[in-house]
Amino acid sequence: MWLGALISNIGTWMETVAMGVYVTQTTGRAEWTGAIVALSFLPAVVLAPVGGALADRFDRRAYAAVGALLQAALAAVLTVLAFRGQLSVSVIGVISFLNGCVSTLTYPAFSALLAELVPPEDLHLSTSLNSAQFNLGRIMGPTLAALVLQAGGPAWALLANTLSFFAVLVALWRVVPPARDASVKREPLWDGIRRGITVARDDEDISLVLAATFFVAALVAPFIGLVPVFAIRELGQGAAATSLLVTCQGAGAVTAALCVGTLAELFGQRKLRGYSATTIAVLSGVYWLAPTLQVAAVCIFFLGANYLILMSSLSASCQGRVPRELQARMGSLYSMVLGAGYSLGVWFQGALADRMHLRFVTIGCSAIFLALVLTTRLLKPARFENEPLVPAQAEVQPFSDSAH
Template identity: 30%
Template structure:
């Protein structure tokens, strides 16, 4: 029976009305492909796909070359560790750079550096100069480029797509990597088997060109800076402080370390799994890695649906458990047909878990610190991967690959149990835009941005019956103040006027006071409004801003004019 000829125009009119109001139909809003509507995200995504493909082909070449030039199995596992260790070591400084400088330029610098290192790696292999430690050195340098690139790239996602689309964009980034992983390793294995590792290294060098070209042509909107940039050390400290005072991000970081430690086992030991457990060569190694990548692609597309069905914590516990089962099956299997689906399950769990962690961090941090928050998350995840790669390599050396995989399965189950103490928050987009209520006050004393310390007091008048609720609200206010840069926060009660409470804190300089005040977000407004609703005095309350000054001993007999001048 034909459709009603009037139905389609009515649907079009309804869709147009929703679009005019800024409302997308639910089916389109929930589509995992929504971020690809943004031209710059689409271009970077496609170029990253090519770059990921080259990187995975290079990884196959490096891993298999290590099995040929090294006698110890723990050296094979160190190929993976050498790539992930720099992310643990340098991500925080890279995140501070990403939050304070042009992210596009940082990405261009990182991609150019990795291109140069890849060319040198190919040349060394071509000239037969490669040794195990030289190979680890090259992979370490490529990992350094990745450490510089990742915080800038991850935090740029929020500049390319609307905030509500960040989880889908993070998942699509995982899809790009795992599409490359599903075919790249198999092709890499074929290249290594047919031509040799040098060809894999050359292909990787060429894979950077597309992404460098796209980034060079991208012109993101420039953000005008009102305040001077933080120095690197101060910016790093601010990032650590923000994360330390943010319970949601702390939980993600702990769980990410646990997952990276146990979940890396399949990737770290995959050359040994291919060679010793299923008795294969470089082509089989590539096929196994491709199975992991194919499972990851499937997991990426399932993740959006599963997030709607399960809470964030339930989803992550399930992936920990399923990955543990997959690791145990891989350890017990001696046939390719059991190892392949187990690796696919491990790949699906890998992408669902890490993309959930990544999106949770991005939605829990405002733009001014998102690069550093992501960097600390990646340090934890990659630190777990680097430590796990070494531990599982040592376990293979002492017990064999089967037992190492079973031990990793137990570690993953332990990571799932952490959820009873460190639960993950719901994956929702908080409004972390600046509150923009605060205005820099005019002062009667001449001060410079570096003048300080600055002491701030705020007078609250609270009825006796509201004291308990006031103290609860002020506990959260203390966390927010300290998270954003306030020092020595205290709450004082006047002994002669019990209704008078004084909130006191300080900052090192005037510019740091301004910076701290401007970091208050829309999501923080609830606490401010709660406290103000309990305040029975003038609105806004009385605020005193003072600068600390040292006393001086003046010579006796100094005329009054000279005392004033002094």
């Protein structure tokens, strides 16, 4: 599963870099670059809870395979249009939105399937390793994209992404997940969605984690989507510099993934989450102040490492506090909040950057996030201490038709 996802993500990052450079160079506007990125995350705002409930309802392996096939089909359409010279910003926007819909509906199944393959005590580490493969793709994909863009143009990068989805299909065909409990009956779709939301709302730790996820996504995470704008407009570079910055972020994330288990044991998960939430705001501000490409590359390396530590901790906290039957729903709520925050943040910061200075906007957002973290530390200091965590009382009862 890890290897199949890595190959697919290499292709995804080749497409991401190619399309980011294409849109930035074609329109010359940060707002359009941010909008295209936002379109792929926007469906999570509505569809993520549905995806989580469906993933807990159907066979997760088959469900994830259907999603991979649909994403391959969408990538193929984009590839054909690129080879025929019919690519446009509007077409990229439509395909990005549709791809976001499919990804939102099927990712909870993939995430929960990974959680099934490891014992509960290894969930945080497996989440970090999953983030590591995503960021290995971030390292390898942009590097290959830069070579392919220089040699043949965006169409070949899109073709590579189309073919990469078959690695996921092969992995899903070979994996054998644990048998599901047949005694737990399937509840109606909307009842399942409501129950997932209720569990998250009633658990204070999960509620705080989801709130933190939203603000990280809206105020800090847009540094990912706005890399082409920063490289081209602020640093006066091009596709090669964009690939370099994306690669350095991925390298930092992979380095952090190798250390996150040790750091969690050293500090404890709660303290580590608190420290990383504080430092990411500072590192983000330093990155946006970078005067040269070389300095920016070093800064985004550490920013990428910090981002992985924080987000893997937030994600693991959502799934680790509920029974297996609810893990996909918690993962989908995490994806919904992440998608809502990121799509809003990357578009809004891009739009403001076209009317104000990019560095002023992004540094200001980093400062706001730092203020929120420090305020939360003052108001809820216990949430940053490593006192024992009691899992949410959400034992799954067999569904009874007569009860509804």
